[in-house]
Amino acid sequence: MAEMNLLQAINNALDIAMASNDKVICFGEDVGVFGGVFRATSHLQEKYGRARCFNTPLVEQGIIGFANGLAAQGSVPVAEIQFADYIFPAFDQIVNEAAKFRYRSGNLFDVGGLTIRTPYGGGIAGGLYHSQSPEAYFAHTPGLKIVVPRNPHQAKGLLLASIRDPNPVLFFEPKRIYRASVGEVPEEDYELPLGQAEVLKEGTDITLLAWGAQMEQIEKAAELAEKEGISCEVIDLRSVLPWDADTVAASVMKTGRLLISHEAPLTGGFAGEIAATIQERCFLYLESPISRVTGLDTPFPLVLEKEYLPDHLKLFEAIRHSVNF
Secondary structure (H helix, E strand, C coil), X not given: CEEEEHHHHHHHHHHHHHHHCCCEEEEECCXXXXXXXXXXXXXXXXXXXXXXXXXXXXXXXXXXHHXXXXXXXXXXXXXXXXXXXXXXXXXXXXXXXXXXXXXXXXXXXXXXXXXXXXXXXXXXXCHHHCCCCCHHHHHCCCCCEEECCCCHHXXXXXXXXXXXXXXCEEEEEEHHHCCCCEEEECCXXXXXXXXXXXXXXXXXXXXXXXXXXXXXXXXXXXXXXXXXXXXXXXXXXCEEECCCHHHHHHHHHHHCCEEEEEEEECCCCHHHHHHHHHHHHHHHHCCCCCEEEEECCCCCCCCCHHHHCCCHHHHHHHHHHHHCC
């Protein structure tokens, strides 16, 4: 085991993936000598050469179009979009090309080796163009997988699994905790399952569900609730697409209540999809309405970032409201 922060775990996963498969190629804006804006790809170019880790032009549509071409020819591209906010120029290449490649050919060809890494979310005073959480846009697209780690151990295992998965994967990295989240990580090669939620803490009164950096806030809120005698079951969704409805439903049938939290705005956020599914499957078990504690329906603010983000205090109030409904 080694102590790593989330960035180091990602770098370690990329290093292992490149060492174990010479078809793995990393590229994006400034990822070469510079190591990317957050240094996630540091030293990979020195170790594997310019042919396997290199800079691209500042054209997101071109980065993903190029990645699709490489994947279609049998390479295993790991493309970095510098911030998730910048992914929209590549939207067509992701949802109309990468996601549909296998289906439109009747499985004759695919781009399943493609992984797209991108940092998402607020908490770094980045303002409206460096703080968005766009996972729900892509969750509407069959043919993609969407993965969001919460800590270094998760980041390494889930990234290695994503790179080796036979489907195109969007890997959203919570940049707010890139260096703040530190933990013990196995130095060897390992993978964690995609599409499978993790129950971090069992409880009886309410189920708390989130993913990525929001897990830290959920866990803090659960601690506050426990002091008032409220028993919280805490679940990390980990994969937004496909999402583990069975694990969440089983928990809600036990607790009778569900609170979902994400940084993205409320309207059209992925919490709405989860709430609809759980209401269908668990209606007769629910003791109170399903709660959503999310970002606001506004562009992401700079000065008012704290007011925008769903923190542990907002979550704690929602927990109390649900339990006392």
